[in-house]
Amino acid sequence: MSSVTEQRAPTGDAIVCRGLVKRYADVVAVAGIDLNVRRGECFGLLGPNGAGKTTTIEILEGLKTPDEGEILLLGRAWGKGRDRELREAIGIALQETEIAERLTVEEIVRLFRSLYAKGRGIDETIRLVDLEPKRKTPFLKLSGGQRQRLALACALVGHPEILFLDEPTTGLDPQARHRMWEVVTEFKAKGGTVLLTTHYMDEAARLCDRLAIIDHGKIIAAGTPKALVADLQADQIIEFEPTAAFAADGLATLPGVHAASRKDGHYVLRVQRMGLALPALLAAVEKGGAGIKALATHEPTLEDVFVHLTGRALRDD
Amino acid sequence: MTETRAALTEMTLARMKEFYREPGAVFWAFGFPVLLAVALGIAFRNRPPDPARVGVATASDVLWLQAALATPEIKVVLTGTPAEVEAAAREGKVDLVVSVAAGRALSYRYDADNSAGHLARLVVDNALQRAAGRLDALESADQTVHEPGSRYIDYLMPGIIGMNVMGSSMWGIGYTIVWERKKRLLKRLVATPMRRSSYLLSYLLSRLIFLIVEVAALLLFAYFVFDVTIQGSLFGVAVVALLGLLGFSGLSLLVASRVQSIEAVTGWMNLAMLPMWLLSGSFFSYERFPEIIHPLVRLLPLTAINDGLRAIMSRGAALSAVVPEMVVLALWAVLSFLVALKIFRWE
Numbered sequence: 001m002s003s004v005t006e007q008r009a010p011t012g013d014a015i016v017c018r019g020l021v022k023r024y025a026d027v028v029a030v031a032g033i034d035l036n037v038r039r040g041e042c043f044g045l046l047g048p049n050g051a052g053k054t055t056t057i058e059i060l061e062g063l064k065t066p067d068e069g070e071i072l073l074l075g076r077a078w079g080k081g082r083d084r085e086l087r088e089a090i091g092i093a094l095q096e097t098e099i100a101e102r103l104t105v106e107e108i109v110r111l112f113r114s115l116y117a118k119g120r121g122i123d124e125t126i127r128l129v130d131l132e133p134k135r136k137t138p139f140l141k142l143s144g145g146q147r148q149r150l151a152l153a154c155a156l157v158g159h160p161e162i163l164f165l166d167e168p169t170t171g172l173d174p175q176a177r178h179r180m181w182e183v184v185t186e187f188k189a190k191g192g193t194v195l196l197t198t199h200y201m202d203e204a205a206r207l208c209d210r211l212a213i214i215d216h217g218k219i220i221a222a223g224t225p226k227a228l229v230a231d232l233q234a235d236q237i238i239e240f241e242p243t244a245a246f247a248a249d250g251l252a253t254l255p256g257v258h259a260a261s262r263k264d265g266h267y268v269l270r271v272q273r274m275g276l277a278l279p280a281l282l283a284a285v286e287k288g289g290a291g292i293k294a295l296a297t298h299e300p301t302l303e304d305v306f307v308h309l310t311g312r313a314l315r316d317d
Numbered sequence: 318m319t320e321t322r323a324a325l326t327e328m329t330l331a332r333m334k335e336f337y338r339e340p341g342a343v344f345w346a347f348g349f350p351v352l353l354a355v356a357l358g359i360a361f362r363n364r365p366p367d368p369a370r371v372g373v374a375t376a377s378d379v380l381w382l383q384a385a386l387a388t389p390e391i392k393v394v395l396t397g398t399p400a401e402v403e404a405a406a407r408e409g410k411v412d413l414v415v416s417v418a419a420g421r422a423l424s425y426r427y428d429a430d431n432s433a434g435h436l437a438r439l440v441v442d443n444a445l446q447r448a449a450g451r452l453d454a455l456e457s458a459d460q461t462v463h464e465p466g467s468r469y470i471d472y473l474m475p476g477i478i479g480m481n482v483m484g485s486s487m488w489g490i491g492y493t494i495v496w497e498r499k500k501r502l503l504k505r506l507v508a509t510p511m512r513r514s515s516y517l518l519s520y521l522l523s524r525l526i527f528l529i530v531e532v533a534a535l536l537l538f539a540y541f542v543f544d545v546t547i548q549g550s551l552f553g554v555a556v557v558a559l560l561g562l563l564g565f566s567g568l569s570l571l572v573a574s575r576v577q578s579i580e581a582v583t584g585w586m587n588l589a590m591l592p593m594w595l596l597s598g599s600f601f602s603y604e605r606f607p608e609i610i611h612p613l614v615r616l617l618p619l620t621a622i623n624d625g626l627r628a629i630m631s632r633g634a635a636l637s638a639v640v641p642e643m644v645v646l647a648l649w650a651v652l653s654f655l656v657a658l659k660i661f662r663w664e
């Protein structure tokens with residue numbers, strides 16, 4: 001584990017951390033995490049519920065102190081008497097916050113703006129997150145998506161260099177999610193750095209330049225979404241369910257198949273050449289004395305990467 | 318409107334807006350103390366003494382007696398046979414039974430344990446003796462006065478103001494802090510460059526503004542409805558109320574410093590305030606409690622603000638006369654702030 005110091009901070013890296021560990025009474029929430037987030041990129045922490053994403057991001061935000069490990073944000077460390085300077089430079093949306101119930105959108109944005117020495121205009125910020133029609137609406141009467149966008153506005157109003165978003169679209173309908181994505185994309189296009197957590201693989205694939213897949217407090221894979229999927233060495237995934245149990249030992253060696261695994265009653269094949277693999281599979285199943293009850297193919301996704309790495313699905317819902 | 322204001326101003330304004338947009342909070346701060354003052358003020362208002370209620374038991378018609386008793390201080394409830402009048406006395410309809418035997422021999426019958434009976438006997442006997450020709454040996458003249466600040470309502474109003482300062486500081490600060498902690502707004506604010514001192518100061522400032530409005534409203538109400546005037550200086554009242562605000566704010570911050578749930582903070586608040594409701598003499602003097610606990614009772618912040626306000630408002634005391642009360646409040650403020658800041662949970 002290499003150490004980071006203020007002097008040796010790699011220029012260009014917005015966030016560097018080494019060996020983060022956070023223990024709670026009965027669980028190790030973060031079990032040794034190293035990250036390098038470059039300036040101007042969107043970096044994602046992808047993992048299931050309870051993986052340690054929130055704990056990690058809140059340690060980086062300086063809201064929780066780690067038991068072990070070192071952090072540099074924009075070349076500076078927390079707790080060295082310059083925290084307020086750092087806070088000026090970052091914007092944060094927590095996983096869930098209920099902001100002052102009876103204040104309106106405009107009043108809340110104005111309040112948060114007043115907390116920063118410099119920042120965006122109130123109107124500009126509200127426009128940025130597309131909440132103009134709701135300016136005078138009290139927080140209590142906003143929908144989930146509008147609340148999330150207001151939280152984003154509060155994160156953006158200080159004109160941050162780094163934006164931290166903890167599950168920014170959890171629980172939102174598709175339209176609301178797309179609007180969030182647009183705002184984040186626009187922020188990034190103007191040179192901002194984003195660190196976000198999510199348990200949606202499509203969100204990670206869509207927004208993130210690079211990501212780290214987290215499980216049980218550890219990074220189990222990292223890279224660009226493309227590279228992570230490419231590591232599966234598969235053009236297609238076949239999932240099928242046989243009508244009856246059959247001897248399936250030979251599946252992985254079928255022509256055109258890279259690997260096979262079994263997951264409660266159905267099989268997942270990572271396939272390089274579908275034209276060879278599919279007929280061979282059908283023949284093998286028939287030979288094994290079973291039929292096909294259900295079969296589907298799809299292009300490999302981050303979900304398949306997670307399933308491959310952990311044997312579990314990313315989402316439990 | 319200016320685009321941006323200082324954080325402290327903005328946060329103070331936000332707190333005030335949140336407060337007055339909450340109808341319930343406004344009622345408890347303004348309506349409730351006024352209702353309380355009205356109810357207690359009417360129930361315990363001072364009245365001129367009731368006339369002595371007298372029953373006359375006589376067999377014959379005694380006109381001189383009737384004439385002698387016809388004064389505003391005496392009310393002859395009934396005249397009848399001894400049996401009838403005795404019955405009325407037993408039912409508590411008369412305080413005194415006057416019996417006239419043959420000739421001019423009088424006898425009085427009244428409850429030895431009832432002060433109204435004693436009083437009635439004095440008044441009636443005096444009236445009858447004079448009517449019968451008794452001459453006063455000494456000359457005397459009566460001078461009646463109405464001492465300002467000596468009615469029950471004069472006693473009550475400082476207590477209501479004290480209770481109000483306590484209630485609105487405790488709930489307005491402690492409850493809101495815990496709410497913000499629970500909803501993670503506190504954490505969200507800590508994630509900005511906000512100064513933590515501004516956060517706490519915004520509570521004090523918004524409370525101060527409400528305190529001025531609340532106390533002014535109660536004083537005006539008391540003046541116009543009950544004719545309660547401030548015997549001492551308004552400045553003195555303001556100083557004691559302000560120290561009260563600081564003392565209770567500190568206490569409130571202390572109670573809320575680590576609590577995570579609304580239920581818990583409600584319980585702790587009530588626990589902190591209950592002894593003061595009972596002991597601090599808001600409605601009735603704590604002099605009735607055993608002497609031995611008085612020094613302890615005087616150390617409670619509500620006692621200090623009540624006693625201080627009462628001395629200034631009802632007795633016209635100068636600020637220098639309420640230094641002990643001011644010291645108690647200042648100590649509560651300083652000590653509880655220091656402890657609260659040490660143990661305060663920002664997350």
Ligand SMILES: Nc1ncnc2c1ncn2[C@@H]1O[C@H](COP(=O)(O)OP(=O)(O)O)[C@@H](O)[C@H]1O
Nearest residue numbers: 024025027029048049050051052053054055056
């Ligand atoms: N304050 C806490 N006290 C005890 N355990 C916690 C606390 N916060 C998080 N945890 C535990 O740490 C693990 C990681 O939680 P979290 O970082 O919230 O995961 P994620 O955000 O990926 O869902 C979980 O097992 C969670 O129960």
Ligand SMILES: [Mg+2]
Nearest residue numbers: 053054095167
């Ligand atoms: Mg989380």
